[in-house]
Amino acid sequence: MWDVKKIVETYNKTAEHYAKSRQGKEPKEELAKFIKLVKPHGKVLDVGCAAGRDSRILKDAGFDVTGMDLSEELLKIAKTQNPDVEFILTDMRILPFGKNFFDGIWACAVLHHLDKAEMASTVQEFKRVLKTNGILFIKTKMGKGVLKTQEEMILNEEREFNLMEEEELDQMLTVDGFEKIELFSTKAKTREIFWINAFYRKQNP
Numbered sequence: 273m274w275d276v277k278k279i280v281e282t283y284n285k286t287a288e289h290y291a292k293s294r295q296g297k298e299p300k301e302e303l304a305k306f307i308k309l310v311k312p313h314g315k316v317l318d319v320g321c322a323a324g325r326d327s328r329i330l331k332d333a334g335f336d337v338t339g340m341d342l343s344e345e346l347l348k349i350a351k352t353q354n355p356d357v358e359f360i361l362t363d364m365r366i367l368p369f370g371k372n373f374f375d376g377i378w379a380c381a382v383l384h385h386l387d388k389a390e391m392a393s394t395v396q397e398f399k400r401v402l403k404t405n406g407i408l409f410i411k412t413k414m415g416k417g418v419l420k421t422q423e424e425m426i427l428n429e430e431r432e433f434n435l436m437e438e439e440e441l442d443q444m445l446t447v448d449g450f451e452k453i454e455l456f457s458t459k460a461k462t463r464e465i466f467w468i469n470a471f472y473r474k475q476n477p
Contacts, residue, residue: 279385280342282431283322287345291323298325299380299411302469306378307333309407309453309471314375317401319364320382324350324357330378331357338374340364365394369401376407381467383412384433391434395448402474408450412436414457414466438468451475 283290303326310316313334318327321339323346331337331354339359341347350359362368364382377398383391398408413419415435422430442455450472458467 276342276385279431283343284345287323287343287349291325291346291349294322294325298329299469302380302409302411303329305454305471306330306376306407306409307335309473310335310376315373316376316378317367317369317374319377319379319398320385321350321359322346324354324359326378326380327357327359328354335376340367365390365397367397367401371400372403373401374406375403376409377402378409380409380411381413383410384435387434391436392444392448395444395450399448399450399474404474404476406474407453408445408470408472408474410441410445410468410470410472412441412468412470414438414468419465436468441468441470445470445472449474449476 316330316335316337318330318337318339321327321341324339327337327339327350337357339350339357340362342361342363344361347359347361386394402408413433413435414437416437417435419433419435420430438455438457442452453471453473455470458469460467
């Protein structure tokens with residue numbers, strides 16, 4: 273069984289250092305595209321918001337933003353630095369929102385923290401809370417199998433990621449009623465890691 277609790281403990285233990293290391297490293301092109309696609313002034317959910325870096329950008333772009341994460345320590349930083357944004361401690365696998373609630377979901381570097389079966393059911397949760405024609409963005413590590421890392425950004429604590437191929441993610445999303453807008457891969461600027469970037473639109477209720 274994939275140990276989400278261990279992952280959360282790692283982020284709690286290294287929250288301050290991790291938050292500082294991620295500042296200024298936001299995916300600017302992907303954010304710009306997402307901002308153009310989502311309904312102006314719409315409701316946006318930032319899944320796995322960490323210390324609120326991307327939530328801040330989305331809020332400043334005019335959206336009604338809710339940031340969510342399972343790390344209490346990262347959320348403390350997010351709330352302190354962004355008092356005008358709503359942040360909640362909750363699990364992306366069981367979202368505490370009604371149907372058709374959000375105009376956009378931003379899930380950047382978070383889906384790879386789940387096992388494959390939970391990825392599929394979590395995508396169904398994303399669909400449930402998205403409005404018809406709502407926009408979903410997923411950024412997740414690309415490849416096969418499990419990647420183990422010990423990176424300075426997390427004080428060399430070990431992390432594990434479930435990797436996906438582009439075709440695998442596309443199939444998961446299209447089966448669940450999403451229409452592909454754009455799907456492409458990018459290489460991390462400072463590491464030998466590749467990312468899948470997926471922009472999809474919810475097609476049916």
